Structures are given as C-alpha cells and as structure tokens.
Amino acid sequence: MPELPEVETxxxxxxxxxxxxxxxxxxxxRKNLRFPFPENFDETLKGQKITSLGRRAKYLLVDLxxxxxxxxxxxxxxxxxxxxxxxxxIPGVFHHDRSKISAHDHVxxxxxxxxxxARIIYNDPRRFGFMDLTAxxxxxxxxxxxxxxxxxxxxxxxxxxxxxxxxxxxxxxxxALLDQRLIAGLGNIYVCEALHQAGxxxxxxxxxxxxxxxxxxxxxxxxxxxxxxxxxKAIEAGGSSLRDHRQADGNLGYFQHQFKVYDREDEAxxxxxxxxxxxxxxxxxxxxxxxxxxxx
DNA sequence: AAGGGAGCCTGGCGGC
DNA sequence: TGCCGCCAGGCTCCCT
Numbered sequence: 348m349p350e351l352p353e354v355e356t357x358x359x360x361x362x363x364x365x366x367x368x369x370x371x372x373x374x375x376x377r378k379n380l381r382f383p384f385p386e387n388f389d390e391t392l393k394g395q396k397i398t399s400l401g402r403r404a405k406y407l408l409v410d411l412x413x414x415x416x417x418x419x420x421x422x423x424x425x426x427x428x429x430x431x432x433x434x435x436x437i438p439g440v441f442h443h444d445r446s447k448i449s450a451h452d453h454v455x456x457x458x459x460x461x462x463x464x465a466r467i468i469y470n471d472p473r474r475f476g477f478m479d480l481t482a483x484x485x486x487x488x489x490x491x492x493x494x495x496x497x498x499x500x501x502x503x504x505x506x507x508x509x510x511x512x513x514x515x516x517x518x519x520x521x522x523a524l525l526d527q528r529l530i531a532g533l534g535n536i537y538v539c540e541a542l543h544q545a546g547x548x549x550x551x552x553x554x555x556x557x558x559x560x561x562x563x564x565x566x567x568x569x570x571x572x573x574x575x576x577x578x579x580k581a582i583e584a585g586g587s588s589l590r591d592h593r594q595a596d597g598n599l600g601y602f603q604h605q606f607k608v609y610d611r612e613d614e615a616x617x618x619x620x621x622x623x624x625x626x627x628x629x630x631x632x633x634x635x636x637x638x639x640x641x642x643x
Numbered sequence: 644a645a646g647g648g649a650g651c652c653t654g655g656c657g658g659c
Numbered sequence: 660t661g662c663c664g665c666c667a668g669g670c671t672c673c674c675t
Contacts, residue, residue, distance in 0.1 A: 350668055381651070381670085405669075423669055424653075451653085473652045475669060518646060527670085534668055589668065590655075609668095631647055634666085649673085656666085 349405050351420040351499065351532030352602065353594075357427055360403045360595035361467065362411060363439035364429050365409065368460040369396045376391070376453050381422060381477040389452045391415055391480055392456070403486075404531035416489055422475025427595040428468050435463025440596070454478070455532050456570035467595075499574050499580075505528065507570045510563035513553035520556065521549035524574075536587060536609045541577045541638045543608045543618075545570045548642040549628075566643075580605070588637040608636040616641060626627040 349357070360638075373389040385391075392411065401408035409417040430445055431437060437460050448455070454469040471474075481489045496512075497503040511522070512529045523529060524538045533541075542549050547566060548555070557566040581587065586600035594600060603609075607617050608625050616623040617636040623640025 353668070420651095420669080423667065471652095472654065473667090477654070481673095516645090522646075536668060587668075592668085632649080635670095647673105647675085650671090651669105654667095656664105658665105658668100659661105659664090 349423075349425065350521045350534030350537055350581075350606070351402075352406055352537070352578055353406055353586035353600065354405050354421065354532075355582050356495070356586040356600060357421070357595050358400050358407055360598075361427060362400045362422050363408075363430070364437055364458065364460060365397045365467065366399055367397065368458040368465070369562060370394065371457045371458070371459050371464075372409075374455040376448075380453060380471060380474045382479075384478060385480050386446075388480065388550055390476065392417065397458075398516055403492060404498070404527060406491065408486075410483060410622070416483045417611060418479045418486075418489070419469075420477050420491075422471060422473060422477070424468065424473040425471040425476035428470065428593070428597070429465060430468065431465040432463050432528050435460070435465060437462045437465060440465070440511055462517055477495075494528045496527060496529040497531065499578050500528050501575075504571045506563040506568045507622060509563060509567060509571055510557045513567075514557050514561055516553035519549060520547060520551050520553045521635050523553040525633075528641050530574075532578070535633055537574075537581065538609060539609045541570065541574045541635060543642060544573045544577065546642055548639070549630060549637050551643070553620055606640065612634060614629070 359467055370392045373392045375384055377387055380538045381573040395413055398410045398412055407419040429440060431440055451472045452468050452470050456467040458465045513523060516523055521538060524533050539561060556564050558564050581602040584596060584602035585598060587603040588599040612627040614625050616625060618641050620643040623638040625636055626639055628635050
C-alpha cells in the first residue's frame with residue numbers, strides 16, 4: 348500500500364497502541380521477508396518499551412527505550428492490523444473483530460499497553476517489505492537512509508531545489524520524481540497526479556525544465572507546491588486504498604476517489620476545457636497515466 | 644555514468 | 660468453470 352501518505356497513515360494509526368507500550372514478545376512466523384530478519388531481531392525487541400513512532404520517506408521507524416530503532420518498509424503489499432483485548436481501553440483504538448492468523452501474517456508484536464493488551468500484525472503477501480535494526484544514532488548513516496533525498500512535505504522542497512536536481516538530467520521527469528535519492532517518498536500514484544496538475548508530460552526530460560542559468564522554467568515553478576499539496580491532501584484523506592487495502596485501524600483511506608489520472612486510462616481528462624483523454628504508457632517498467640493534450 | 648530492464652513474490656482480474 | 664497472461668502502491672542489481 349505504501350507511498351509516503353500511506354506510511355504516514357499507518358504511523359498515525361499505530362501510534363496510540365504502540366507508543367508507551369512494552370513489547371512482551373515478538374513472533375516471527377518465517378525467517379525472512381525480502382531479506383532475512385536480523386539474527387537478534389526478536390530478542391532485541393522483547394521487553395522493550397516503545398518510546399515513539401516516526402517516518403522517513405516510506406520507512407516506518409519504531410524507537411525503543413534501548414536506543415535501537417526498528418526500521419520497517421512495507422514494500423508493495425505490506426500492511427499492519429491492530430488487535431486489542433476485549434477489555435482494552437487504549438484511547439483512540441477501537442475494537443475490531445479478531446481475525447484468524449493467515450498464511451501471510453509474518454510478524455506478530457505482542458504489546459502490554461498501560462490501558463490493555465494488544466498485538467500488531469504485519470501481513471505481506473508479496474514479501475517485498477523488510478525490517479531491520481539500527482542504533483538510533485546511526486540511523487542517518489544506515490544504507491537505507493544515507494542516500495535519501497528531501498521529504499516532499501516541508502520547506503526543503505522548492506522550485507529552486509527541483510531546478511538544481513534536474514539540471515542536465517536526461518531522464519524523464521517521471522523517473523526523476525520517483526528517484527528516492529532526489530525526493531524521498533513519492534511513488535507512482537502521486538507522481539502521476541502531481542504531473543497532471545502541473546501540466547507536465549511524464550515523458551519530458553527533467554533537464555528540459557531548467558533554464559541555462561540553472562533557474563526553474565516557468566512550467567516547473569508550481570511543481571514543488573503541487574507535490575506538497577497532493578501529498579498533504581492524501582495524508583488528510585488517510586491515504587489511498589487500492590483493492591480495499593485497509594489501514595492499521597481497519598479504516599479505508601479515500602484519496603483514491605480523488606485520482607485525476609491514476610488508473611483512469613481512456614477516461615476524459617478532468618481539467619476544465621481540456622477535452623483530452625487519459626493515456627497509459629509504460630516508463631521504466633511502470634505505468635504512467637497522463638493526458639497528452641494538457642500535459643506538455 | 645546514468646538510464647532502462649529484469650528480478651524479487653503472490654494474488655486478482657479480464658479474456659478466451 | 661478453468662486456465663493463462665497481465666498487472667500491481669517498491670527497490671536493487673546488472674547491463675549498456
């Protein structure tokens with residue numbers, strides 16, 4: 348499920364149960380996801396109090412009181428669900444029907460929260476997700492993080508920065524925006540949506556939006572604000588729920604209803620007065636949806 | 644050296 | 660109904 352807004356939504360859903368809770372034990376139902384779990388994964392978590400949850404790009408971060416951070420990535424199909432005991436009174440967490448543990452439930456984190464017991468279950472059919480451990484102080488040096496670009500929400504992302512990142516880039520802007528070393532957290536959906544709003548074709552070479560003096564060309568100017576806006580609105584909507592994929596609290600995100608181009612091949616472009624038709628093309632192995640009439 | 648493609652996995656869907 | 664091929668929100672490695 349996870350681009351940045353979905354991971355942020357997961358974090359917010361898990362926080363009321365996990366923050367301040369103690370991990371009584373961890374069940375690993377297999378020895379690897381995309382990568383093997385670290386040797387000492389379950390022992391390191393066992394007995395630890397969770398001090399806070401965080402997020403960097405599409406990574407979920409779980410801080411423990413022993414200054415270890417658990418790094419979690421949901422890949423393409425990872426999700427969490429929360430199950431609480433009947434008598435639990437954990438604020439902001441509602442009781443959901445206890446479901447059976449299924450074949451793709453790979454990790455179960457058992458929690459003692461001051462207001463009741465709970466368990467956090469990680470499910471991932473395709474197993475592109477992964478988990479790792481790091482000392483909190485070493486996080487930025489970790490191989491997952493050391494080459495990550497700026498967060499797309501927040502002031503670091505500006506048209507000036509985009510111009511700088513795109514200078515002399517021959518790659519299509521679609522690929523540049525998906526490159527986590529430039530901007531960290533964007534994925535296929537939100538890149539398609541942002542480019543449509545900005546009226547920029549995904550095929551356009553990134554470097555062609557930058558002037559000779561390295562300044563953002565007029566067409567590039569609004570893109571930074573548009574990206575920020577798309578991501579913020581998606582977070583507000585609780586992310587996007589494709590194929591009924593649920594958030595950790597059991598709710599569905601609803602941003603998918605606001606898609607203007609993603610998965611809308613052959614539909615009319617929604618831009619007022621455009622009259623174009625949404626196309627699907629493949630760029631570096633991934634679908635790009637765009638309107639050839641108003642995206643240049 | 645940057646950019647494109649294959650590979651990692653499983654499940655769901657549409658077409659025949 | 661059944662089978663087959665295609666597609667999927669990510670990321671890394673390898674080849675050119």
